Amino acid sequence: MAHEIVVKTKILQSGTERAMCIGIDNGKINAVEKYLDGERELHFEDYLALPGGVDIHTHMREPGMTQKEDFYTGTKAAAFGGTTTILDMPNTIPSVKNELALRDKLDIIKNKANVDFGLFGQLSDIDNISGMTNLAIGFKLYMSETTGASGTIKTPLEHLLNSDALAGKVVTVHAEDPRMFADDTCDNLHRHNLIRNMKAEFMALRRILAVDAPVKLNLAHLTTAESIDQVKAKRASFEITPHHLLLHDASKIDAMGKVNPPLRKKAISERLFKTLKTGRAIIASDHAPHTLEEKSVDFKDAPSGLPGVETRLPLMLALANKGIIRYIHVQDMCCTLPAELFGLKKGKIETGYDADLAFYDANNMVKIEAENLHSKCGWTPFEGHHAIFPKGVMLRGQMIIRGGELAIEKSGKFLK
Numbered sequence: 297m298a299h300e301i302v303v304k305t306k307i308l309q310s311g312t313e314r315a316m317c318i319g320i321d322n323g324k325i326n327a328v329e330k331y332l333d334g335e336r337e338l339h340f341e342d343y344l345a346l347p348g349g350v351d352i353h354t355h356m357r358e359p360g361m362t363q364k365e366d367f368y369t370g371t372k373a374a375a376f377g378g379t380t381t382i383l384d385m386p387n388t389i390p391s392v393k394n395e396l397a398l399r400d401k402l403d404i405i406k407n408k409a410n411v412d413f414g415l416f417g418q419l420s421d422i423d424n425i426s427g428m429t430n431l432a433i434g435f436k437l438y439m440s441e442t443t444g445a446s447g448t449i450k451t452p453l454e455h456l457l458n459s460d461a462l463a464g465k466v467v468t469v470h471a472e473d474p475r476m477f478a479d480d481t482c483d484n485l486h487r488h489n490l491i492r493n494m495k496a497e498f499m500a501l502r503r504i505l506a507v508d509a510p511v512k513l514n515l516a517h518l519t520t521a522e523s524i525d526q527v528k529a530k531r532a533s534f535e536i537t538p539h540h541l542l543l544h545d546a547s548k549i550d551a552m553g554k555v556n557p558p559l560r561k562k563a564i565s566e567r568l569f570k571t572l573k574t575g576r577a578i579i580a581s582d583h584a585p586h587t588l589e590e591k592s593v594d595f596k597d598a599p600s601g602l603p604g605v606e607t608r609l610p611l612m613l614a615l616a617n618k619g620i621i622r623y624i625h626v627q628d629m630c631c632t633l634p635a636e637l638f639g640l641k642k643g644k645i646e647t648g649y650d651a652d653l654a655f656y657d658a659n660n661m662v663k664i665e666a667e668n669l670h671s672k673c674g675w676t677p678f679e680g681h682h683a684i685f686p687k688g689v690m691l692r693g694q695m696i697i698r699g700g701e702l703a704i705e706k707s708g709k710f711l712k
Contacts, residue, residue: 302334323692348380348652360389377606395427409708457509575625585673610683
């Protein structure tokens, strides 16, 4: 039979590039074969197709902070970076701590998204959980203060995580123990690292991993190999960010590198590559933009957070091009594993999955320049780093990025 669309391209099978045809009907992949017939053919024979990226940790800043980013610009940036699904965190203004705030946020953003999206609810009060479960794709627990979140938990952790409404749900945890923070002047990246130190991360992990609860724990933005070993021992999932891999506390980026948890010493960040080479981590951007003006004040007054949704996958592909990691592991960590954690039919080029695809010239490595990116914030901590950006991006069978342009606007769907 002839499929609605047949894409001729190269895909990864068992880690090897193979020339294949992808048959698409009604926005779904219906066949992956050597030869297929289609009513319409798309020719990407010279490109490597990966599943659309799935970024499970973003802060699109809407509502309440749209001078930094909004849902339209943030999801546009995601699309240009080969990411077709984003999950957005709840520390907006107001915080998404109850059903009303969640529904209000959805009403504001639902017709603005350029990629598919899900929304997190924030955990603080056990009485507000059940009202959010039908809409929230997951829940976020802040164990310390960070931008837009107080870190105040009104219900004891053991009681909170054992709420019947949370059973089987993903709970993503920002794990820093403020009791371990040092009392010092935060006037540079090195000092920021010493204040919000590695012990604060380790002790928070010890506390949260000791809780016996029927939830899917996911530990966000881990910064050390020791933290990862601690989480692996409990068989929980975890995220690593590109900035904690590729930047460090001696990077010459001043407050543009101020983020929570902080950038660590170079030797610490380099040890994360051991995990990266296994392909078993989730790479999440923790895209958290601020304006240049906000970042240009004295370091101690600058807000924490940096943009990264557009550069997440391209940075990882450049590492693969250089032989530091494998392309199949990029696919696993940026597409497959994050989709599997949330039960999404995305992240794989297989029958029955959404036809979300991004096409790359794996040899076309460029240097990142902020002026070529699409976030409203207008800057990047990765200026000058190597990256491989997609030449085309498909969302549920429709080309949304083509010829360097956003071909179809606001076609993203809400994922419960």
